Amino acid sequence: MLDYMVLYQSETGNTKKLATSIFAALPGMAKDLRSIDELSSLPEASTYFIGFCVHRGTCSLEIGNLLSTISGRNVALFGTCGAGNTDNYYKNIENSARIWLEDDNAYLGGFFCQGKMxxxxxxxxxxxxxxxxxxxxxxxxxxxxxxxxxIHPTKEDLEHATTFAKNCLSRL
Missing domain, CATH: 1.10.287 (Helix Hairpins)
Structure with missing residues (x-):
């Protein structure tokens, strides 16, 4: 079993950039980074970082279905969105995606930023x-x-994603 699995769905490359920054911030060698489009089944990991591009204020059905299959793990969400650039909007996105998670997971938090459209x-x-x-x-x-x-995600956005990953690790 992996320690960390970073999974993402990215249409324009914005969320992939965040996923790469998060992956680089994770310690050790027992980790992997993959697009959900490449998955045939969910790889086993202790901690999942799940990223997505936002459509109509939430995650895609594919991400929702993926989230609902995770049980008894540590989970963090991240993503990019073109519309909106406020903490309140990002919190609404996080909450709308988080409802897909089973209650037996330990939720570590979410990070969202703008992305070009x-x-x-x-x-x-x-x-x-x-x-x-x-x-x-x-x-x-x-x-x-x-x-x-x-111009998003900017270098600063990527640094914030790295900080987010490290903060999630401190909660484990």
Whole structure:
């Protein structure tokens, strides 16, 4: 059995970057890093770090199903999201994904940060602008958020992911 398993789902590479930083922060050689797309079954580990890209404020069904198969282990969640950049939003994401975990797991915490989004999303927002100031206000905020997210995850985000992993280890 491995000491640590870092599993992730990443569409644009953002969450993979976090997963790599977390993996590098874990001690020893009894550890592994894999995309969930490569799994045929869940590798046995004492501690799991599960990462995902956020869609509509939560994890994908694949991640939810994966989380629900883990029992009696230590589990931490991490991920990236394009929309929102507030601690409250990140806490809501964490809580919505955490409900998939069985109660017999020791939950170690969660870490989330912004990640860049595909250009098609910006183009979608732009196409929805119609010149109505009231209607366009929210879309303009979304466009601003999109532009701010383009540099994420930053070096600082990756350092925070490393710190998160080390803090999780201190809880074991």
């Amino acid at each position: 595909p250009l098609q999303i910006r183009q979608k927002y732009e196409s929805m602008l119609n010149g109505d100031e009231e209607h366009d206000r929210h879309l303009k905020l979304q466009l601003l958020n999109f532009d701010e997210a383009m």
